[in-house]
Amino acid sequence: MRPEVALPILIPLMAGATSLLFWRLRLAQRLLAVGGTGALLLTSLWLLHSVSRDGILVMQMGDWPAPFGISLVADLFGAIMVVLTGIIGFAVALYSLATIGRGHEAFGYFPLMHLLLAGVAGAFLTGDIFNLYVWFEVMLVASFALLILGSEKAQMEGAIKYVTLNLLSSVIFLSAVGLLYGMVGTLNMADIAQRLSQVEESGMIDVLAVMFMVAFGIKAAAFPLFFWLPASYHTPPVAVSALFAGLLTKVGVYALFRVFTLIFHQNPGYTHEILVWGAGLTMLSGVLGAAAQYEFRRILSFHIVSQIGYMILGLALFTPLALIGGVFYIMHHIIVKTNLFLVSGFVNRLRGSYDLKKLGGLYRTHPWLAILFLIPALSLAGMPPLSGFFAKFIVIRAGIEAEAYGVTFIALLVGLLTLYSMIKIWAEVFWKSPPEPGENEPELAPVSQREMWQLYAPIVGLALCTVFIGLNGQPIYELASASADQLLDPTRYIDAVMSDSGEVAP
Amino acid sequence: MVKSGTLILSVAARLLMPLQLLFSLFLLLRGHDEPGGGFIAGLVAAGAFALYLFAYGLTATRAMLRVSPRDLVGLGLFLGVLSTLPAWWNDQAFFTAQWWTIPLIDYKFSTPLIFDIGVYLVVLGSVLTAVVALVENDPD
Numbered sequence A: 001m002r003p004e005v006a007l008p009i010l011i012p013l014m015a016g017a018t019s020l021l022f023w024r025l026r027l028a029q030r031l032l033a034v035g036g037t038g039a040l041l042l043t044s045l046w047l048l049h050s051v052s053r054d055g056i057l058v059m060q061m062g063d064w065p066a067p068f069g070i071s072l073v074a075d076l077f078g079a080i081m082v083v084l085t086g087i088i089g090f091a092v093a094l095y096s097l098a099t100i101g102r103g104h105e106a107f108g109y110f111p112l113m114h115l116l117l118a119g120v121a122g123a124f125l126t127g128d129i130f131n132l133y134v135w136f137e138v139m140l141v142a143s144f145a146l147l148i149l150g151s152e153k154a155q156m157e158g159a160i161k162y163v164t165l166n167l168l169s170s171v172i173f174l175s176a177v178g179l180l181y182g183m184v185g186t187l188n189m190a191d192i193a194q195r196l197s198q199v200e201e202s203g204m205i206d207v208l209a210v211m212f213m214v215a216f217g218i219k220a221a222a223f224p225l226f227f228w229l230p231a232s233y234h235t236p237p238v239a240v241s242a243l244f245a246g247l248l249t250k251v252g253v254y255a256l257f258r259v260f261t262l263i264f265h266q267n268p269g270y271t272h273e274i275l276v277w278g279a280g281l282t283m284l285s286g287v288l289g290a291a292a293q294y295e296f297r298r299i300l301s302f303h304i305v306s307q308i309g310y311m312i313l314g315l316a317l318f319t320p321l322a323l324i325g326g327v328f329y330i331m332h333h334i335i336v337k338t339n340l341f342l343v344s345g346f347v348n349r350l351r352g353s354y355d356l357k358k359l360g361g362l363y364r365t366h367p368w369l370a371i372l373f374l375i376p377a378l379s380l381a382g383m384p385p386l387s388g389f390f391a392k393f394i395v396i397r398a399g400i401e402a403e404a405y406g407v408t409f410i411a412l413l414v415g416l417l418t419l420y421s422m423i424k425i426w427a428e429v430f431w432k433s434p435p436e437p438g439e440n441e442p443e444l445a446p447v448s449q450r451e452m453w454q455l456y457a458p459i460v461g462l463a464l465c466t467v468f469i470g471l472n473g474q475p476i477y478e479l480a481s482a483s484a485d486q487l488l489d490p491t492r493y494i495d496a497v498m499s500d501s502g503e504v505a506p
Numbered sequence B: 001m002v003k004s005g006t007l008i009l010s011v012a013a014r015l016l017m018p019l020q021l022l023f024s025l026f027l028l029l030r031g032h033d034e035p036g037g038g039f040i041a042g043l044v045a046a047g048a049f050a051l052y053l054f055a056y057g058l059t060a061t062r063a064m065l066r067v068s069p070r071d072l073v074g075l076g077l078f079l080g081v082l083s084t085l086p087a088w089w090n091d092q093a094f095f096t097a098q099w100w101t102i103p104l105i106d107y108k109f110s111t112p113l114i115f116d117i118g119v120y121l122v123v124l125g126s127v128l129t130a131v132v133a134l135v136e137n138d139p140d
Helices: A007-021 A026-054 A076-099 A102-106 A109-125 A129-147 A153-184 A189-196 A202-219 A228-232 A238-262 A268-291 A296-317 A320-351 A367-381 A387-401 A405-431 A449-471 A473-488 A490-499 B007-030 B038-056 B058-065 B069-082 B111-137
Strands: A057-060 A071-074 B099-102 B107-110
Touching: A007 A026, A007 A076, A007 A109, A007 B069, A026 A057, A026 A076, A026 A102, A026 A109, A057 A490, A071 A076, A071 A109, A071 A189, A071 A490, A076 A109, A076 A238, A076 A320, A076 A449, A076 A473, A102 A109, A109 A129, A109 A238, A129 A153, A129 A189, A129 A238, A153 A189, A153 A202, A153 A228, A189 A238, A189 A490, A202 A238, A202 A268, A228 A296, A238 A268, A238 A296, A238 A320, A238 A473, A238 A490, A268 A296, A268 A405, A296 A320, A296 A387, A296 A405, A320 A367, A320 A387, A320 A449, A320 A473, A367 A387, A367 A405, A367 A449, A387 A405, A387 A449, A387 A473, A449 A473, A473 A490, B007 B038, B007 B111, B038 B058, B038 B111, B058 B111, B069 B111, B107 B111
Parallel strands: none
Antiparallel strands: A057 A071, B099 B107
C-alpha cells in the first residue's frame, strides 16, 4: 500500500471539508489554506520521489482489482503534474491571504480552492476514464463557483461563455466514453488500451479519437474553440485567475497527452496530423489575439492559448524528443504563467488598474517588482538562460528533426511575437512615465508591510523556480525524458495497472 | 416570507415531518445492500424540512434545525473523507471497507455506513442551503 498515490487527492479534500466546517472562523480557514496546500506540495514531492525510484505506482481504490474498480496510477508524467499542482496551490494560497477580500472568504473561497486542487490532482492521478470525467466535473463546478465569486456583471458574462463551452466539452467527452465502453466493455484506461488493439473496426476508433480530441481540446483552449478563455480569465479576483491560468487548461493538455499516448496511438498519421495543424493555429491565433489587447490579464490570457499550441505540438509530432519538449514545456509554462498573473495582481494592488494605458512608471517606484516581472516574461518569450528557452528549444529542434518546417516556422514566429507582447507590457506598465491622474480616481489604501510579504513571497518563489529550471536544464531534461519514455511505451503503464490486480487480464 | 397559514398544510406538516425523518433514517441504515442509501435518505429528510419551512416559515425552521445547513455540508464532507482513512491503518488501499461488529447489540458497523452518513448530511445540507437562500431572496 503506497499512501502517497492517493494523498494528493485526499489532502485537499480533507482541507476543503475542514475549512467548510470552520466557515465562521476566518483565521482557521487561512491557516488551513496554507497548511493544506503546503501538505499537498510535500506529499506530491514524496510521490515524485517514489515514482522516480520505483517506477509506476498503482493503488486499487477500495481493494477492487483492476479493471473492475477504480485504479489510481502515478507514472512520472502524472507525478510531475501533481508536483506542479502543489507548487501552484501553495503559491496561490499564500497570495490569496493578501488579495482575497473578506466578502469572498465568507462565500467560501478557500473550500472551493481546495476542491479545485483536489479535482486537478484527481485528474492527474486517475487511471479510469470515467473517473477522469468525474474529476473534470469536480474541477468545473469548483471553477465555476470561483469564477462568479463576487457576482459582478463582467464575471457573469465571462462565466456564461466559460460554462457553456466547458459543458459542451463534457457532453462530448461523456458520449465518447459511452461509445468506447460499448466497444470494449471496460473503463479502465490500461484495459481499454489493451483491448482496443484487438478491435477490428479502425474507422470507429478514429471517430472516437477525434471526439476525445475535441473534448479535451476545448478544455485545453486549443484552436478553434478557445474563445471562452480570454473572455473569462480576466474577470475573477486575481488569485483565482492565477490558479486557473496555471492549472485548468493544462489538465486538458494532460488528458490529451494521456489519451493519445496510451489509447489512441494506432493511427498517428491521421490523428496526430490534425493535432499538428491544431497546434500551429492555436499558437498563431493566441498570439495575434494578444497583440490587439491593452488589458494586462487579457494579454496574458491570450498568451495561455498560444502557449498551449507548443505543448500540443510536442504531442502531435510524436517523436521521443517532441514528447520531452511537451512535458518540459508544461513544467515551465505552469510556473511562469501563474507568476505573470500574480505580478499583474500586484500591479493592480499598487495602481488600481489592469489597463495598460492607465499604468506607467512602476520601474521608478518598484524596481524589484519590475525585475520580478521580467524573469517570467522573458522566460515566456524564450530568452536564455531562463526555463522557456530550453522548453522552446527542445520543441523546435524536435520540429526540425521531424521535418515539420511549416509548423516550426510558426513556433519561431510566435516566440518573436510573444517577446513583442511582453515588451509592450514592460514598456507600458514599468517604463513609460505615468499618465496624468484623472479627476476622480479612488485613493488606494497603502500596502502594509505584512501584505507586501504575502504578495512578494509567492512571486519570488515562482521566479526562483523559473531560474532554477533554466539553470538546471540537464536534470529537468532527464526527468522529462524519463517521463516521455514511459509515455511512449504504454505497455509499462498497462502492466503496472493490470498486474497489480493479482490476476491476468482476459 | 411566504407563510401559507392554511390549516391543512400546517397540521399535515407537523404530522408528516417525524414520519419522513424516520423513513429517511430507515433508508439510510438499510442502504448498503438494498435500495436506499445516503443520497436518497438525505433527499427525503430535506423534503421533510422543506415542507416544514413552507408551513411555518424560515424562523421556525431555523429554530428547529439549530445548526446552519452549511455546517451540515461541512460535517458531511468531513465524515465522507474520514471514512476512507481507517483502511490505511490496516495497510489496505483507501476506501477499502472496514467492518466492526458492536458486541452487545450485534450490530455491524462499517466505514461504508460512515460514508453514507456523510452523503446524507451533504445532501440534506446542500438542499436546505439552496432552499433557504431562495426563501431569503423572496422580497415578501
